[in-house]
Structure formats: structure tokens, C-alpha cells
Amino acid sequence: MSTNLADKVGGTVYERGDDGFAAAAAGFNLALQPSPDVVVAAGSVADVVEAVRFARAAGLRVSVQSTGHGLEKPIDSGLLLTTARLDHVRVDPETRTVAVGAGVRWTAVVEAAAAYGLAPVTGSSPVVGAVGYLLGGGVGPLARSHGFSSDYAIGFTVVTGTGEVVEADEHRNPDLFWALRGGKFGLGVVTEMRLRLVELTSVYGGSFFVDSPDIERMLRAWVDWTDGADDRVTTSVQAAAYPPLLEVPEPMRGRRLLSVRFAFPGDPVEGERLVAPLRAAAPVYLDMLGELPATQLGRIHNDPTDPIPAYLHGTMVDRVDQGFATVFLSALTGDSPFFAGELRHLGAATARDVPGGSAVGGRESEYAAALVCAQPELFDTVAPAAAAHWDSVAAPWISEVNNANVVTQPITPERVAACWPDDIRERLGQVRRRYDPDGVTLGWWSP
Template sequence: MGRPITLDELAELRAGVSGVVLARGDSGLAEEAACFNTAIVHDPDVVVGARTADDMLAAVTFASQHRLPVFVQATGHGAFAPITDGVLITTRRMSGVSVDGARRIATIGAGARWGAVVERAARQGLTPITGSSTNVGAVGYTLGGGLGPLARTYGFTADWVRGFSVVTADGRLVRATADEHPDLFWALRGGKGGLGIVVDMDLELIPLTHVYGGGLFFDTDHIEDALRAWVEWVHEVPDTVTSSVALLRFPPIDEVPENLRGRFALHLRFAFVGDSAEGERILQPMRAAAPAFLDLIGDMPTTEIGSIHDDPDQAGPAWDRGMQLADIDDDFVTALLSRAGAGKDVPFIAIEIRHIGAGATRSAALDSAVGGGAAPFTLVMIGVPLPELFDTVLPQSSDYIVSGILPWIAEETNINFLGHVASTQQFASAWPADAFSRLNETRSAWDPDRIFVYGPS
């Protein structure tokens, strides 16, 4: 712990920051520190709402002088534990996005969301390898690797990064590319945190304007047939297909569309890069597997890719637990449905399985810190948004489901899917052992005093 911060020192920090500086107890701190997961309430010593790289540098220098840890937040989608001390730097004001169409490069500010990147790229017939939600912060998502609706075709989003501008622990602004500080560049592509503060990143875009994609919804009586068909079908599809399935329990409330309200359904999410007629042919076995009560798949512009998963865009309390899976089969379906299928009282609004492999597996051979590329499937459980269940009911219920599918759970996962990290062992599982060791060495080299706190203490 550092010494107490005086009013004069706070005034000096405010004078050196063009954005917002708030100390604990100030009006507006809670709003500035608020995150997408409203179950988490941050109360740090100081919040700096940065507008520029100079603001970030001033905040890091201040924190270093006072021996305070530094935390960074754009949208707060990845917030799983409250921040109760130190300096929180919020980056939402640094949301600029520019696109160099000739070079196919987007320069993306620290606080930009994917929606802005997608929209600006589309003006020039380009698209980023984005996440499933266009509301998520682009930089934070990419720092963890990034597995979106085009992952089997194009790999992790981090594979497409060509450079970062970074504020380091010693108060410098540096470039990290394949040629400049390559060790830092390696670590930032998948290492997630504890390395510095990204001011902006350069991301290569692809010349793509349309995909054949969307969703099929299967009602309760047809879930088992459709899920078994999907598990067989994904072993035959080409790399141009990325898909996932989600067991969805829709609450009987007015906020849910009437045709989904109160239903237990299987949602197939599908994206095909190529001719629509070919996409329709590839999808045909799933359309024939069971009747879908909603068929929302067709040709779509890349600006609508976010509609494939239709992730929520409104802040609220959130709990999730993720992992990756080795190859799954018919026995896996039996095991999962025996604990989370129709008639089972489980407190999860969604249990999603993503088929990755292909491009994502090829990413494992690239020289980056991305973890999880060797496992062909992911599984995420999203709890009902009732904070009173977060501490015991949801963890116990997820343990129950996990215990039934243990033979298919991979040893390695990806940091973006872990949720709250409770132990060093769990943290380490997000990377291959050699990558985790190299990450620790790189973090120590760039932040020897651990100003940028990351991972379990």
C-alpha cells in the first residue's frame, strides 16, 4: 500500500489530465467506474477517464509514485471481481476508429466497440474478424485472442493484429509490432493483461461484404434430435463454416419476444463464407434433422454479423463459466442433456457450445500468446441474472454439469472464456505451459513491480 493521497496531489493529477479524475467519495465516481456486469461495483482510490495517451501516462506515473496498482476498463464486459483500491483508467472516451482502405488496416482506439469498427470497415467493402457481440470493446476482446462467428475460417482475431501503441509501466509510449519490441507484441496477442495499457491497435481487415448466416431455433421436443445431428454434422463441414449451438431457457417475461417467451429451445448459430446456394446446401442436413420453429438464416451483410448470436447489448448482472472441450460425440450429448436438458431444473439461461477448430486450430501454430487453439470446442454456461445466486447456487450447479462431462473437458482453455479466475492453477490453464511461462517472463520484463495487476495474487 502506498501513502495517503493528498488533495494537492490530486489537484496536480487533474491539471495533467484532459479527461476526468475522480477520487473515492466524489460524485460521479460510481458512474465512471460502472461496467457492463452491474453485479460488480468498483470503488478504487482514483478513477482516470482518459481521453489521450498523455492522460494514461499521467495516471501510470501517479500510480507508480503512490505505489498503487493500475487497472484498465473499456466496456467492463470482462469484469468479474470488484476493484477496491488503486487507479482505474477508463478508456471509453478513446473510441476513435479510422480505416486505411488501401492497406486494409483499421486503427482502433482503446475504448472502441466492435460495432464502430464493423460499420467503418463496411464503407470500404471490408470487415474485421470480430466477436459475436458488436457491443464488446474491440481491444480487450482481442488481447485475449478473440473467437467470433468467423473463427473456423479466419482464426483468432489476435492473428490479424499488426501493431499496438502501448503505455508501459515505466511511463513510456511504445510501439509493439513484429519488428519493434516483438516480445511485447507476442504477449499482447493473447496474453490479455498485466503488460501495459493499449492506446490503440492496428488490425488487418478482410475483403468481405456478405455471409450466409443466421440462426435456427428448435423447440423442446426436437432439441435432442437437433443437437445429436449437429454433433455429427460439424465433423463434416468445411472450414468456411463456423457454428455453435445454445440451450436457451427463455424467461416468461415481457422483455422476451412473444414467440420465444417461456420456451426451452436449441439455437443453432451459423455463418458460411461463400456463395449462398452452397451455404444452403451445406446447412441442409441441419434443416432436415428436425423442424425449426424459427428459420432466420439467409444472405446477410457483414454489418449484421452480430445478429447471428444476438448477444445482449444492455448492461445487467452477469455470471458465466467457460471451458474448452476435446472432441465431442453422441455420448457427450447424452451426458449433457441428462443434467441440463428438458425437465432439468438448472439456473442457466444459456449453455453454448462453439465449434472452433480449423482456422482457430491453425492459430495455435502461429507465434502468439493465444491459448486454447488446440481444443476444437468451447462451452460456456451463462447463469440467470440474479446476484443472490452468484456465490453458491450457480457455482454448485455448474460443478454438477461439469462433473457429468468431465471426459470431454480439455486441459487447456482460453482466457476470454474463463470468467472469474479463482486460482493460479485455473489462470495457468488459459495457455499452454510453455506460453504461460513465457508470458510470466515477459510480464516481469515489462512490469517488474507489477503495477498492472493481473491474475490471482
């Protein structure tokens, strides 16, 4: 089927059964084993053009991945376009901007910018693909002080659903530019994005942990503390039961702990003062707070760096109180399939849209919640049932509008539609129809 395509691209084309097919298609979540009709490992923008045109002519949907972190639904047909080879990073220290290829992970951007005392506003994990993450908005360890990562986008190069290469910024195709900052899918294939960088060399941050007997006390203290927290400080908490495995650090092995993550992009003395009430709320089991170079922001969350099987369920949350804390704790105890649960404090800069607006969903929410199951045998029935139960008991606090990066599993038409308020969702539909009239690049997001 793909012989003609293979003759036209400089990258590699795989069909089911070919050597290298499974490796080329693999994503970060080992619970999902993509099996599309065709995989194209693009080596250039021209390859992307040919792949999209081929898919359109053949009536195939195009899914796109660089690292595969964003994959939340099986790919069992269509064309999977992998962009890992589009890995250029070009920093302009004069304009404090960076051009990032579609296959780049945040680590490469961070390291390139650091040479000039600059930094990108990234997510919590430095090994996530930069483009895919930013297209959904993106909230990281500096969310309250700096906002959504997509707020720093200044331009994109895009292969549309008709196979045309266009530029999108505030002057060229501004409707597409608006949509790409938060619209996530169905807007073509981004081959490069340009971002503003910020002056940042270090933060006061990291995490500290409390042991099982003090989890509830610390969580409830954090809930109260976030009400009125300094806008310059971004915090989150994660309650997790760590398995008794050798690869788990010994102090955490076999324990149930709650970590408090803290980031303050300012003077360390002021950071210590700001975190002091939290540190004093319960006995600290492990303390990993201190001054961090901007290149080490990933240590704040310490997200997994190796592929794992996981079922994640995410929701934006309007507010939290002690009633919510009770519900959150109950979702992680008893016979719950979720071994970990996270709450991120948002608001402040995330609530302020960029000039001209953007398509990010969830700006009005003050928090984001995520629940994680890591037992594959529970992914089909038990975990979805527990997620539905969470949605029910946490309904008084859960936001009506979710976010495309937060939504995770299960991916249903209703949950996808709720990633944007009505006006943004309607406008996104108009932009998608203009730049991809046949829905070629809806990929696995399509109903």
C-alpha cells in the same frame, strides 16, 4: 489522494464518494459493482501515462476497461483506467488496415470498414470493446473460416507498467507483440491497435430455432454434423429458457429453445446446401437464416446489448460426442441454476497459429462451452457449486488448456494459469516482468 493526478490529466479523475464515480466505474455485468480507490477517465495517451505512473508510485494496481464486458471479478481497490474516450477509428483502404483506439467498440470498426467493402474479424457481440476482446484472442462467428481475431493484429501502441510509451509489432518489441496477441493482461495498457481487414461484404448466416421437444434431437444431430464439417463454416448452439417477460420477443417468450447459429462467408446457394442436413434434423420452430451484410454479423448470436447481471462459466473442450451431449443437457435441466448453455465449434483456422507464433491459449481445442446463470441470489454459492460439478462430470472432454476470454468465472489462480500451455505461460511471465516489472497492470487478474 488523487489531487496531484487530477492536475496532470486532461480527462476526469474520480474518488469514492465523488459525483459520477459509480457511473464511471460501472461495467457491463451488473452483478459486479467496481469500487476502486480512483477512476481515471483518460482522454489521451498522455493521461494513460500519468495514471500508470501515479499508480506505480502509490503502489496501486491498474485495471483497464472500455465497455467493462470482460470484468469477471470485483475491483475493490487500485486505480481503474477507463478508455472510452480513446475512440478513434482510422481505415486505410490501400493497405486494408485499421487503427483502433482503446475505447472503441467493434460496431464502429465494422461500420468504418464497410464503406470500403472491408470487415474486421470480430467477436459475436458488436458492442464489446475491440481491444480488450482481441487481447485474449477472440473467437467470433467466423472463427473456423478466419481464425482468432488476434491473428489479424499487426501492431499496438502500449503504455508499459513503468509509464513509457512503446510500439509493438513484428519489428519493434516483437516479444511484446507476440504476447499481446492472446496474453490478455499484465502487459501494459494498450492505447491503440492496428489490424488487417478482410474483403467481406456479406455472409450466408443467421440462426434457426427448435422447440423444447426437439432440443435433444437437434443437439445430438449438431454434435454428429460438426465431425467433418466444412472448414469454411462456423456454427454454435445455445439452449436457453427464455423468461416470460414483455421485452423478450413473443415467439420466444416463456419457451425453452435451442438455437443453431450458422455463418458461411460465401455463396448463399452453397450456404443453403451446407446447412441443409442441420435444418432437416428436427422440425424448425423459427428460421432466421439468409444472406446477411457483413455489418449485421451480430445478428447471428444476438448477444445482449444492455448491461445485465450474469455468472458465466466457460471451458475449452477437446472433442464432443454423444456422451458429452448427455452431460451438457443435464447441466441445463432439473434444479440447475444455468438458464442457458452454449457450445461453439472451433478448429480449422483457429488451430493454425500466425507466422512467428502468438500467445493465444486453446488453439488445440475443437470446441468452447459456456454456462450462464442470471439470478444474482445464486451467484455466491449455488452457481459456483454447479460450475464445479460441470467441471467434474465434463472432465473427460474439457481441455487442459483454457482461454483467457473463455475462462470467465470463477477467476482463481489455478483457472487463470490454465489459460495457456506451460511454455506460453512461462514466456508470458518473462515478457510481463520485462514491460511491467512491478505488476502494476495485472489489475483484477492478480491473485
